[in-house]
Amino acid sequence: xxxxxIRRLVQAIGVMLVVALISFIMFRFVGDPVNQLVxxxxxxxxxxxxxxxxxxxxxxxxxxxxxxxxAAQLDFGISYQFKQPVAALIASRLPATLExxxxxxxxxxxxxxxxxxxxxxxxxxxxxxxxxxISLIGVSLPTxxxxxxxxxxxxxxxxxxxxxxxxxxxxxxxxxxxxxLTTSGLQSLILPxxxxxxxxxxxxxxxxxxxxxxxxxxxxxxxxxxxGLSRRAINFGHALKNTLVPVITIxxxxxxxxxxxxxxxxxxxxxxxxxxxxxxxVQSVDIPIMAAYLLLIAFLFVTINFIxxxxxxxxxxxxxxxxxxx
Amino acid sequence: MTPTLSVRNLRVEIPTRRGVLRAIxxxxxxxxxxxVLGMVGESGAxxxxxxxxxxxxxxxxxRVAGGEIRLxxxxxxxxPPERMRHVRGKRIGMIFQDxxxxxxxxxxxxxxxxxxxxxxxxxxxxxARDKAQRLLEEVGxxxxxxxxxxYPHQFSGGMRQRxxxxxxxxxxxxxxxxxxxxxxxxVSVQAQIIALLKRICADRGASVMLITHDMGVIAExxxxxxxxxxxxxxxxxxxxxxxxxxxHPYTRGLMAAIPSLAGDPDEKLAQIPGSMPRLxxxxxxxxxxxxxxxxxxxxxxxxxxxxxxxxxxxACFLHDAKNPPPPEIAGRASEVGLGVxxxxxxxPQ
Ligand SMILES: Nc1ncnc2c1ncn2[C@@H]1O[C@H](COP(=O)(O)OP(=O)(O)OP(=O)(O)O)[C@@H](O)[C@H]1O
Ligand code: SF4
Ligand SMILES: [Mg+2]
Numbered sequence: 001x002x003x004x005x006i007r008r009l010v011q012a013i014g015v016m017l018v019v020a021l022i023s024f025i026m027f028r029f030v031g032d033p034v035n036q037l038v039x040x041x042x043x044x045x046x047x048x049x050x051x052x053x054x055x056x057x058x059x060x061x062x063x064x065x066x067x068x069x070x071a072a073q074l075d076f077g078i079s080y081q082f083k084q085p086v087a088a089l090i091a092s093r094l095p096a097t098l099e100x101x102x103x104x105x106x107x108x109x110x111x112x113x114x115x116x117x118x119x120x121x122x123x124x125x126x127x128x129x130x131x132x133x134i135s136l137i138g139v140s141l142p143t144x145x146x147x148x149x150x151x152x153x154x155x156x157x158x159x160x161x162x163x164x165x166x167x168x169x170x171x172x173x174x175x176x177x178x179x180x181l182t183t184s185g186l187q188s189l190i191l192p193x194x195x196x197x198x199x200x201x202x203x204x205x206x207x208x209x210x211x212x213x214x215x216x217x218x219x220x221x222x223x224x225x226x227x228g229l230s231r232r233a234i235n236f237g238h239a240l241k242n243t244l245v246p247v248i249t250i251x252x253x254x255x256x257x258x259x260x261x262x263x264x265x266x267x268x269x270x271x272x273x274x275x276x277x278x279x280x281x282v283q284s285v286d287i288p289i290m291a292a293y294l295l296l297i298a299f300l301f302v303t304i305n306f307i308x309x310x311x312x313x314x315x316x317x318x319x320x321x322x323x324x325x326x
Numbered sequence: 327m328t329p330t331l332s333v334r335n336l337r338v339e340i341p342t343r344r345g346v347l348r349a350i351x352x353x354x355x356x357x358x359x360x361x362v363l364g365m366v367g368e369s370g371a372x373x374x375x376x377x378x379x380x381x382x383x384x385x386x387x388x389r390v391a392g393g394e395i396r397l398x399x400x401x402x403x404x405x406p407p408e409r410m411r412h413v414r415g416k417r418i419g420m421i422f423q424d425x426x427x428x429x430x431x432x433x434x435x436x437x438x439x440x441x442x443x444x445x446x447x448x449x450x451x452x453x454a455r456d457k458a459q460r461l462l463e464e465v466g467x468x469x470x471x472x473x474x475x476x477y478p479h480q481f482s483g484g485m486r487q488r489x490x491x492x493x494x495x496x497x498x499x500x501x502x503x504x505x506x507x508x509x510x511x512x513v514s515v516q517a518q519i520i521a522l523l524k525r526i527c528a529d530r531g532a533s534v535m536l537i538t539h540d541m542g543v544i545a546e547x548x549x550x551x552x553x554x555x556x557x558x559x560x561x562x563x564x565x566x567x568x569x570x571x572x573x574h575p576y577t578r579g580l581m582a583a584i585p586s587l588a589g590d591p592d593e594k595l596a597q598i599p600g601s602m603p604r605l606x607x608x609x610x611x612x613x614x615x616x617x618x619x620x621x622x623x624x625x626x627x628x629x630x631x632x633x634x635x636x637x638x639x640x641a642c643f644l645h646d647a648k649n650p651p652p653p654e655i656a657g658r659a660s661e662v663g664l665g666v667x668x669x670x671x672x673x674p675q
Pocket of ligand 1: 340342347349367368369370371372373374375376385386387388605
């Protein structure tokens with residue numbers, strides 16, 4: 001178990017180094033950092049001095065090392081656009097994105113798993129067919145279109161929910177602002193969460209359904225039936241638990257992509273998160289923010305992956321205990 | 327005495343796109359209390375389907391379309407699902423072929439045992455655990471107390487099948503249906519498992535329906551044997567008679583094809599020409615007639631009932647005393663010990 005964890009950790013660090021390299025190349029070679037920092041009327045001598053001061057004349061490897069060292073201390077430089085430390089900018093936007101992503105993931109699980117179980121248990125019922133049809137829409141419509149449709153329907157036509165922003169937020173310390181404690185904050189969360197979570201929800205539903213159908217055909221379910229166990233014990237105790245291993249894996253991995261794909265939803269709903277900031281950074285070629293965002297997303301992906309691997313092991317005794325026979 | 331299991335004119339149908347298949351047709355047999363009945367027949371003869379029908383677990387769209395199944399006199403086909411659930415496990419135990427896949431990989435052996443026990447008996451958790459441990463000891467698992475907290479993958483195949491037997495017998499059923507319980511196991515442990523199954527059922531007075539391809543196992547284990555062909559009964563009777571003096575031409579071919587049972591080692595092994603028909607293509611009359619050496623006109627037109635044939639019952643017109651076969655056929659059949667003309671002296675004790 002420990003060896004397994006260490007192996008995965010080494011892999012994770014490898015991935016992070018590669019992403020850091022990409023991020024560094026972007027930072028260093030896309031556009032000239034000096035040009036971004038000085039005005040047009042700065043003399044060539046001043047530019048050269050600044051170049052030297054920034055260490056841009058050092059060997060590339062040394063620069064990369066320095067980049068990593070700084071990144072490890074959460075020092076991503078100064079935003080060209082806002083003239084503020086990138087780390088502080090991201091920290092101020094992080095809560096919005098994380099809250100939105102986690103609520104979306106929760107929505108996807110809370111709706112997707114029961115729907116998957118239902119459609120797996122009663123594949124021929126009309127409700128199952130309806131769920132599947134809806135899920136097909138969820139998979140095939142692009143996120144921004146779903147967002148716009150929801151805004152049009154629920155916000156514009158019905159006027160039930162706000163169509164943009166986070167509503168009122170409360171600072172709960174450590175610079176973390178939450179929208180979960182105010183009515184307007186919660187109301188503002190609903191549409192973006194559905195928009196962002198819909199795709200994952202249909203994914204989870206289809207996954208659970210497929211796994212359920214598969215597991216229900218297995219010998220141990222047949223044997224459980226032959227022992228007279230109740231339907232509930234069979235469906236939820238024996239079958240569902242066996243579907244959970246892949247569901248945990250996929251859902252965990254999806255949390256990473258939810259955070260990454262929040263860009264689109266945040267744009268549609270003008271949600272003041274990291275994704276929106278990233279998009280604005282792209283428009284104004286604010287390389288430090290882009291590089292930091294890339295690193296952060298990669299870090300989240302890798303961390304989540306790591307946790308998922310450990311969870312997976314915790315659920316399945318065959319992996320946890322190895323193939324030992326007694 | 328009321329038989330533990332009584333199957334009468336059972337018909338199982340499987341509706342498919344190309345029409346309704348009759349997987350079991352007009353099958354009748356009994357199993358007496360404490361008796362071991364062997365079920366044999368080629369692959370696809372309907373052995374497993376018969377077992378599933380009895381325990382009420384036919385895969386949809388398969389269904390019992392006719393006949394009766396009685397357990398200790400009480401009809402159990404068409405019981406409401408919730409009542410049938412209490413028959414399964416509690417009154418009929420079932421053992422499947424593959425012990426590697428019969429156990430849920432995510433639960434400890436002890437959890438699976440106590441869950442089964444508590445489903446059928448009102449016991450405290452403590453008492454259920456004690457019973458689980460006794461069951462494991464009974465099926466010969468060493469260090470039972472510790473093994474309760476082991477997961478299935480920590481057992482070998484033979485040990486897992488012991489656990490499966492413990493699970494099937496957890497609520498002391500009157501009838502145990504074992505569907506090829508040793509086919510998936512190492513040859514070295516097959517005999518042990520069969521002996522265990524036989525002993526543990528005998529201890530409890532439970533009847534057994536033992537489905538297998540292995541005539542050797544049947545010969546050693548079963549009291550009576552039932553031979554199926556294309557979903558129909560071919561022959562049923564005491565195991566010694568069916569093995570040594572089969573009365574149905576199909577059984578005869580089946581027994582002759584088994585090397586260990588063929589009396590004279592120099593005698594060429596008889597192979598039955600052709601193969602068993604698919605369910606959709608069963609010929610009219612006797613299902614065996616295209617492959618039968620003795621088939622005559624009536625065999626192609628009419629379906630034979632089960633007639634008394636020596637010590638057994640055989641679904642074959644050679645044994646119809648009221649309407650005997652043509653003399654030429656009867657003569658040829660009696661040369662090999664088949665048919666109504668057989669002398670009673672040949673029947674072994
Ligand atoms: N869902 C189904 N649709 C069509 N035919 C089926 C279906 N299920 C079973 N059958 C047929 O029913 C017949 C009996 O099957 P069964 O499994 O009882 O055979 P068996 O005697 O147990 O054979 P084996 O020794 O291979 O286990 C077979 O011919 C099989 O093809
Ligand atoms: S009934 Fe006719 S075809 Fe069928 S086994 Fe007997 S002799 Fe052969
Ligand atoms: Mg079978």
